[in-house]
Amino acid sequence: RESEEATLRELRIFLREVLSRIALERKFRNFAKAVDPEEVPDYFAVIKNPMDLSTMMNKINMHEYTSAKDFLVDIDLITSNALEYNPDQDPSDRQIRNYACELKDMAYAIIDAEMDSDFEQTCVDIATSR
Numbered sequence: 001r002e003s004e005e006a007t008l009r010e011l012r013i014f015l016r017e018v019l020s021r022i023a024l025e026r027k028f029r030n031f032a033k034a035v036d037p038e039e040v041p042d043y044f045a046v047i048k049n050p051m052d053l054s055t056m057m058n059k060i061n062m063h064e065y066t067s068a069k070d071f072l073v074d075i076d077l078i079t080s081n082a083l084e085y086n087p088d089q090d091p092s093d094r095q096i097r098n099y100a101c102e103l104k105d106m107a108y109a110i111i112d113a114e115m116d117s118d119f120e121q122t123c124v125d126i127a128t129s130r
């Protein structure tokens with residue numbers, strides 16, 4: 001229905017705005033693009049489901065998110081991948097883990113504060129009705 005398309009359009013506009021705010025932060029620069037196998041040769045042997053902010057922007061534009069919940073699944077993946085690939089005590093592992101946790105917290109905080117729960121439920125209902 002037209003109104004359903006209007007609702008999903010509004011969701012995409014909101015999710016692009018959330019991603020844009022996150023991607024502005026310098027501390028999240030290593031999550032902005034896919035890990036480069038030239039830079040991190042064994043990454044894709046360890047991490048089976050890579051995810052990054054630019055891939056998420058592409059997924060928004062491909063209409064692959066039908067609710068904020070779907071969007072947060074990929075945010076969680078960015079974070080869990082960073083924790084999995086960078087588990088050691090050394091400062092560089094610890095720093096990327098901290099930034100990954102801050103990215104997750106920022107995404108959840110924005111959505112909890114700015115996403116109307118009725119709007120989210122409407123999005124979920126549209127997805128389940130399809």
Ligand SMILES: Cc1noc(C)c1-c1cc(NS(=O)(=O)c2ccccc2)cc(C(=O)O)c1
Pocket residue numbers: 029030031032033034035036037039040081082085086096
């Ligand atoms: C992400 C990520 N997950 O595990 C690790 C380890 C990283 C990660 C990846 C890179 N280099 S990269 O070429 O793949 C890249 C650069 C800029 C944006 C996105 C990726 C550098 C660093 C770093 O700390 O300097 C960390």
